[in-house]
Structure formats: C-alpha cells, structure tokens
Amino acid sequence: MxxxxxxxxxxxxxxxxxxxxxxxxxxxxxxxxxxxxxxxxxxxxxxxxxxxxxxxxxxxxxxxxxxxxxxxxxxxxxxxxxxxxxxxxxxxxxxxxxxxxxxxxxxxxxxxxxxxxxxxxxxxxxxxxxxxxxxxxxxxxxxxxxxxxxxxxxxxxxxxxxxxxxxxxxxxxxxxxxxxxxVPGGEHTVPFGAADVKRPGTDVTLISHSRMVLFALQAAAQLAEEGVDVEVIDLRSIRPLDVETLVRSVQKTNHCVIAEEEHRSFGVNAEVAATIYEEAFDYLDAPIARVGGVEVPMPYSKPLEQAVIPSPEKIAGAVRATLGR
Amino acid sequence: MSQSQEPIDQATDTDIPVRDAGDLANYANDQLIDFYSNMLFVRRFEERVAEMYLRAKIGGYCHLNIGEEATVVGTLKALQEDDYFFGSYREHGFALVRDVPAGAVMAELFGKRDGCARGRGGSMHLVDPDRRFMGGYGIVGGSIPLSTGVAFAIKYRGGDEIVMSVFGDGATNIGAFHEALNMASLWKLPTLFICTNNLYGMGTSVDRASAVTELWKKGIAYDIPGYKVNGMDVLAVYQLTKKLVEEVRRTSEPIFVECQTYRYRGHSMADAGKNYRSDEEVQSWRERDPVENFRKRLIEGEIFTQKDAEACEADVLARVQDAVDFAEASPFPDVAELDRFVYAEDE
Structure with a gap:
C-alpha cells in the first residue's frame, strides 16, 4: 500500500x-x-x-x-x-x-x-x-x-x-x-461506530483517539521493552461509541487506561470510563486511569504548553501505575 | 430593478411608502373571499388554540398570530407552490395558509402521533416538506441562515424557485441575521426576507432594542433593497409581496420587506401582554383589525353579503372543530418509539 x-x-x-x-x-x-x-x-x-x-x-x-x-x-x-x-x-x-x-x-x-x-x-x-x-x-x-x-x-x-x-x-x-x-487502494471506507485495535496486547487496554493514539503507540513500544504487552484501541468514532470492542478488550486484559488530549475532567474519557465500569466492572483488577490535558487555558510558552498535553511518558507512567509496576 | 415592469415603491430615508390597500376591483371576487376566509381561519384557529392551551391540551411555549393575519395571508398567498417557506416560532397561521392540514397542525400542538412533526416538534416546529413548509424554529434568527442555504441549493441546481424567510423584529438584532443577509446578497441567493414587525421582541419594544427602528433599512448595509408595508392590510401586503416574489425570482437577488403589524395577545400564552404596553395602544391597533375591517370592506364593496360572511364564519368554525376532533382522536406517540428520528431513517 x-x-x-x-x-x-x-x-x-x-x-x-x-x-x-x-x-x-x-x-x-x-x-x-x-x-x-x-x-x-x-x-x-x-x-x-x-x-x-x-x-x-x-x-x-x-x-x-x-x-x-x-x-x-x-x-x-x-x-x-x-x-x-x-x-x-x-x-x-x-x-x-x-x-x-x-x-x-x-x-x-x-x-x-x-x-x-x-x-x-x-x-x-x-x-x-x-x-x-x-x-x-x-x-x-x-x-x-x-x-x-x-x-x-x-x-x-x-x-x-x-x-x-x-x-x-x-x-x-x-x-x-x-x-x-x-492507505488501502481502491474504494476504501471505514464504518462509524467501529473502534480499531491499533496494537493488540494482553496486559492492559489503552484507549485513546486522534493524535493521542500515536502517543499511546509510542508508550506501548516503550512498555514492550519493559515486558508489558499493551493493547492500543483507537476509538475513531466518538458518537456512536463502539462499546463492544472496549469491553471485549478489558475482559481480556483486566486493566484500562484512557489517554485523551482534552481537559481531564468531564470529557470523552469520563464517558468511556463510566461505560466500562457499567459493562465490565467485574473484569477490572484495578481502577481505570485517566490521562488528560492539564486544566488550564493553553499557555504560549513551549515548555508550559508541553506540560499541558499528555506525553507518551505520562501515558506510560499511568499504565505502569495501573499495573502496580 | 426592471425598467419594463411597473415600478415598485422602495422605502427611502425620507419617504416610507406604507402602501394603502389596492382597489378591490383589481381582484377577482373569489380571491378576495379566499383572503378573507384564510384570515378568519387563522383568527379562529388561534383563538381555539388559546382555549385548548388553557385547558392543558397544549403545553410548552405557544405563540399566536392573532392580529397578524393580514401579514400571514398577504405574504404566503403571493408565494408559488414550488417556493420554499421558513418561519419563526410564531408560525401556526403560516402553516395553515400554506395548506398544511389543519388537523395535523392541531394534532402537533396536542403532541399527538398524527401531528405534522409526529408529536416531536409542537407549536414552534410545525413542518410540511410536501408543501415546502420548511419549518418553524425556536431560536430567534436561527432559521435565517438555513433559509439562505435553501436559496443556495436552488441556485446550485439552477432552479427558479425562491425562498420566503419570515422572522420577527427581534431577529434583526442577532448575528445570524446579519451573516445570512451578507451572504444572500454577496452570492445573489433568491430569498425574500420578511420581517413581521409587531413592535415587541417579547416585552422589549423595537426602539428599546434596535438602534435603527426603521427595520426595512437593515438590509441596505448589505445592498439589499428594503420595503415597508402596512401589515394590517391584506391587499397591501399581497400586492407588494407578489411583485417582490417575482422580482426575486427574476433577478435571483434578495429583497427585504418589513410588515408593520401587531399582536393583540402577549408574546406567548404565558404573557398577558400588559407590562410593557398600554391598553390604549392595544385598542388602537384593534381598531385597525385586519379581519374585521376587511370583512366590512368586502360587504361595502358588495363582494359578498352579510349572509355570505356568516356562512364563511360557520364554515371556518366547522373546519377548526374538525381539526380539534382530529387532534383529539389521534393517539399519543408510542413511547417505545421515543428515539425514532434522532437520526435519519434509511430510505
């Protein structure tokens, strides 16, 4: 391709x-x-x-x-x-x-x-x-x-x-x-309401979308070197939300981290976390961790801005904490 | 403007022609009687709506056209079948005159399954795409960009329909109005903007809300010609609108009309209409009543007799009763179908 x-x-x-x-x-x-x-x-x-x-x-x-x-x-x-x-x-x-x-x-x-x-x-x-x-x-x-x-x-x-x-x-x-x-050649469409497993794994489900998927994949690569096998799921579709794919993954990994660029409170991550608690509570071995943007208006200065947006390192850190490592 | 056609009076700074009624002799008797019976139907229908509201058959916000019948009938009767109409939340009368079945209108007000919006919309969201009645809208001015979008689509497809976009005086102060008028003029979108100036946006009078109280001027900044007409006189409204509808169709350029009218009732059923205006003011407008005065003119002009007027009244009351009966007989929507239509259903 x-x-x-x-x-x-x-x-x-x-x-x-x-x-x-x-x-x-x-x-x-x-x-x-x-x-x-x-x-x-x-x-x-x-x-x-x-x-x-x-x-x-x-x-x-x-x-x-x-x-x-x-x-x-x-x-x-x-x-x-x-x-x-x-x-x-x-x-x-x-x-x-x-x-x-x-x-x-x-x-x-x-x-x-x-x-x-x-x-x-x-x-x-x-x-x-x-x-x-x-x-x-x-x-x-x-x-x-x-x-x-x-x-x-x-x-x-x-x-x-x-x-x-x-x-x-x-x-x-x-x-x-x-x-x-x-990109696949020829006619290529992607259905709505279908999340995509961007990296299959067994130890923890790492959910994100948009740019954070790339950061999640970087975090997963880092964690792989530490012997942690992360499943990275890209929501792709926020509404409708593909609950089934999320639940199936959590049932397998028993751990979940959600990484989104939005402000950490009241966001997509909250909806996803609540949904997983409702649908897969019994499968979770640890609380769901949420990584999100720091709750400030976006500052200009480069180091300040970088401190607001979740980094691959922050995401990896949240995964480690969730796994008790 | 065309040189070959009869010139249209255009309002100017110094001379705002409030058109007087045309000569009855210019109209066929049938047409005059049709105007009258339509106005009477709107009046009686709305009176019945008020009654049904007080009997809790109708809920929510409910805004009546009582007092505005000449504007409602005079504008819509000038529109062709293929043309599109957009209204505000004060649109019951417009729906009726556009021949949306009265039973479906009343059933919608009752929140019933056979309502024109299947009980999802209510008073502010009457609709009938089959008659190109593109809906009533509850956000002041919000329908104006949508209406220019339909005009854009007409032009995109090379059609010769036009859009009539009706809104109140209050809408001329909101951003959506100005953005839409700018684009309508910039891209020459065939839209006839009609402002029903009933002097109050809720309880705030035009002169307390708008720096420019001559609302017909408000399109001029966008190079849209403005007109003002006596909105209490159905023939005046019809005569001007008819010409402007065809002018918009011919030129594919927008025009703005201010219809000076009045609502006897409050802003909605929840407003007695007392705090912000005097009884004398209301009375002075009632003396210009579009329905009563037109009936007198038709009798004096020997277009019809007192007996004909009484027959018309009886017919109108029977049609209103039919609408109520239809609404009463219709079941409420099935709660199991609560989430139908959130998204478009497959064809």
Whole structure:
C-alpha cells in the first residue's frame, strides 16, 4: 500500500466523493483561492470550480447554517471550519439546528452535512486556538462525531461521513496533517461506530483517539521493552461509541487506561470510563486511569504548553501505575 | 430593478411608502373571499388554540398570530407552490395558509402521533416538506441562515424557485441575521426576507432594542433593497409581496420587506401582554383589525353579503372543530418509539 499523508488522504476522499456525486460541495474560509488554511483542499478549486468549492466570509454561524439549509434539500455540503475553536461561534447552528432537524420535525427532513474541523494543541497557538472539543459535539444526540488518527482512517471515515444522511462532526488534528501512513487502494471506507485495535496486547487496554493514539503507540513500544504487552484501541468514532470492542478488550486484559488530549475532567474519557465500569466492572483488577490535558487555558510558552498535553511518558507512567509496576 | 415592469415603491430615508390597500376591483371576487376566509381561519384557529392551551391540551411555549393575519395571508398567498417557506416560532397561521392540514397542525400542538412533526416538534416546529413548509424554529434568527442555504441549493441546481424567510423584529438584532443577509446578497441567493414587525421582541419594544427602528433599512448595509408595508392590510401586503416574489425570482437577488403589524395577545400564552404596553395602544391597533375591517370592506364593496360572511364564519368554525376532533382522536406517540428520528431513517 502506498504511504501518503493524513492531509492527502483527506483530499483524496474529497476528490473521490465529489467525482462520484455532483451534490457534494465544499464550503468554508480560505478553501478555494487560498488553497485551504491547512492545504487540505489544495487544487480543488481548479479541479471542481467555484460552484463546488466556495470561499466564505468569516461568518461561521452563517455559513454552517447555510450549509445545513442546503443539506435540508438533499445537497451534501462538506464545510471546513478553519479550526474547531471557531465552531464555538457556530454552536447554535451545529447543536441547535443541524442536530435537531431530523428529530424535531419528526423525521420529515434530514440534514446530511459534514463539518470538518481541525483541533488540538501543540502548535503554540495558545488559549483560544488549542481546544479539543470532541465532547461538546458528542454530547448532542443527532450529531455523529468521528476523529481519525491515521491516514487510512482519515480517508475511510471522511468518505463514510459524506455518504451519511446525518450531520457529522469530522474532527481532525492540526499536528496530524503531515503524518504518513498506508492507505488501502481502491474504494476504501471505514464504518462509524467501529473502534480499531491499533496494537493488540494482553496486559492492559489503552484507549485513546486522534493524535493521542500515536502517543499511546509510542508508550506501548516503550512498555514492550519493559515486558508489558499493551493493547492500543483507537476509538475513531466518538458518537456512536463502539462499546463492544472496549469491553471485549478489558475482559481480556483486566486493566484500562484512557489517554485523551482534552481537559481531564468531564470529557470523552469520563464517558468511556463510566461505560466500562457499567459493562465490565467485574473484569477490572484495578481502577481505570485517566490521562488528560492539564486544566488550564493553553499557555504560549513551549515548555508550559508541553506540560499541558499528555506525553507518551505520562501515558506510560499511568499504565505502569495501573499495573502496580 | 426592471425598467419594463411597473415600478415598485422602495422605502427611502425620507419617504416610507406604507402602501394603502389596492382597489378591490383589481381582484377577482373569489380571491378576495379566499383572503378573507384564510384570515378568519387563522383568527379562529388561534383563538381555539388559546382555549385548548388553557385547558392543558397544549403545553410548552405557544405563540399566536392573532392580529397578524393580514401579514400571514398577504405574504404566503403571493408565494408559488414550488417556493420554499421558513418561519419563526410564531408560525401556526403560516402553516395553515400554506395548506398544511389543519388537523395535523392541531394534532402537533396536542403532541399527538398524527401531528405534522409526529408529536416531536409542537407549536414552534410545525413542518410540511410536501408543501415546502420548511419549518418553524425556536431560536430567534436561527432559521435565517438555513433559509439562505435553501436559496443556495436552488441556485446550485439552477432552479427558479425562491425562498420566503419570515422572522420577527427581534431577529434583526442577532448575528445570524446579519451573516445570512451578507451572504444572500454577496452570492445573489433568491430569498425574500420578511420581517413581521409587531413592535415587541417579547416585552422589549423595537426602539428599546434596535438602534435603527426603521427595520426595512437593515438590509441596505448589505445592498439589499428594503420595503415597508402596512401589515394590517391584506391587499397591501399581497400586492407588494407578489411583485417582490417575482422580482426575486427574476433577478435571483434578495429583497427585504418589513410588515408593520401587531399582536393583540402577549408574546406567548404565558404573557398577558400588559407590562410593557398600554391598553390604549392595544385598542388602537384593534381598531385597525385586519379581519374585521376587511370583512366590512368586502360587504361595502358588495363582494359578498352579510349572509355570505356568516356562512364563511360557520364554515371556518366547522373546519377548526374538525381539526380539534382530529387532534383529539389521534393517539399519543408510542413511547417505545421515543428515539425514532434522532437520526435519519434509511430510505
């Protein structure tokens, strides 16, 4: 399989789906002439024209609402939020409009919109531009929320998202765009609601998603040298959550650590931990450990920022503690 | 604007033409009677809704169109069947005039299975995609970006439909309104924005909420022409809206209309409508009543007789009763289906 970047995988998915379905169009800030703030949409304006690659004013609530309205007539907008942080000004249209269209109208309308948004920290972008807001969106019934860690999943999940009949929050990570990985050739889709075992192991279940999967794998490699066999699970899909894969793993390893970039409290990790306690309590030999971001607004200074975000070392430390090593 | 068509009065700083009613002779008798019976139907339906609310058949927030019938009927009667409509949470009357079955509207208010939103939406979320009635929305101004999105889709597909996007005076102060108007004008999206100015956003009068009280001006910053019309006169509203609907269709450019109207009741059923306005003010608007005054005009103009008016009243009351009967007879939704429609069902 050819190795491509996460960015290229996303772009390939967009191109394939736009070639396949004339109702798919791209809209967002700087997606066209500028070629994408993070170059995901590079070349697409030339290829598809300005009818299908639409540059918007800086008006996130407006253009996400506009996309949702277009979706209500059956078009399939793929909206790019330059960063997920700007999603906060569009939250009314995402959570209180797009997510509610199907239900509050008794299923008589639907809203197949995809909102792509990179988030996360680690780029010295400071307090207002470094959020991991996955849980904000995952809290809302009516939204689907997916977040790929590797190029193959980036492509496969995005194709699935574009074909889905519901609003999908597609959460990317700024630090992953240049990462490389193998992507299956030909038609490649990844179903929603299916976590992926990125590294099989027997001693402890290490759950994460997005960039933290890469850190979890680094931690697992380190721990392997110490004789600890870690099973790394990538959630991939936050809502719906693949409870079965998580429970099956914990039943095997009897230990669980959850590592997420979000603030440690009230996050995806809390939902995953509670679910495992409910479904697999009797299989646990130790309390579940959670590794998360320190609860401060993201600072600028490099050492301070690095101290906020979970590191492979911190994750490995939590695994050791859970195993009593 | 077209030079070949009859010029449309456009509001300006110095001269806001509040259009007077057109000459009855310009309309077929059937059409005039249709306007009247629609207004009366909205009035009687809403009165019955208020009664049903007090009898606890209807719950939640409930906002009535009483007093606004001329605006409701005059705007929607100007819209073609294929055109799209978006409303706010004060949309019962608009649904009825768009021919959403009255039984399905009342059943929705009752929270019943046969409601137009299957009991999931209630008063603020009436819907009927078959009639391109794209819904009522509960967040002030929130529907405006959605409505411009449908206009975007029309243009994307090369269609010749338009979108009528109706909202209240309060919505003109929220960001979504400004973002949507900017994009509608920037991209020439065929949208007729209709602001039903009933003078109050809940209990806050327009002059206490908006730096610009001439609301028709609020599109001008985005190069959207603005008009104002007497929203208590169905012919005035219809005459202007009809022209503007076709103007939007022809040019694929948005236009903004302010309909000056009034609600006799409070903001919702929970508001007596007393704290923020005087009885004299309410009375002065009641004297301009769109339904009563139009009935008098039709009788004076010999369009119909007092006897015809009484027959119309009886017919309307019977239709309202049918809607109530339908709603009463419909079962509540099955709780076992509580989570149906959270996500779109497979085709």
């Amino acid at each position: 050819p190795e491509i970047t996460y960015r290229e995988a996303l772009r390939d998915a967009l191109i394939e789906e736009m070639d396949l379905d004339p109702d798919v169009f791209i809209m967002g800030e700087e997606v066209g002439v500028f070629q994408g703030a993070y170059k995901v949409t590079e070349g697409l304006l030339d290829r598809f024209g300005e009818k299908r690659v639409v540059d918007t004013p800086i008006a996130e609530e407006g253009f996400i609402g506009l996309g949702a309205g277009a979706a209500m007539t059956g078009l399939r907008p793929v909206i790019e939020l330059m960063t997920v942080n700007f999603g906060m000004v569009a939250m009314d249209q995402i959570a209180n409009h797009a997510a509610k269209i199907s239900y509050m109208f008794g299923g008589r309308l639907k809203c197949p919109i995809v909102i792509r948004a990179p988030g996360g920290g680690g780029q010295q972008l400071t307090a207002q531009h470094s959020h991991s807001l996955d849980v904000w969106f995952a809290y809302i019934p009516g939204l689907k929320v997916v977040s790929p860690a590797v190029p193959a999943d980036a492509k496969g999940l995005l194709k699935t998202a574009i074909r889905d009949e519901n609003p999908v929050m597609f959460l990317e990570h700024l630090a992953l765009y240049n990462t490389r990985g193998a």
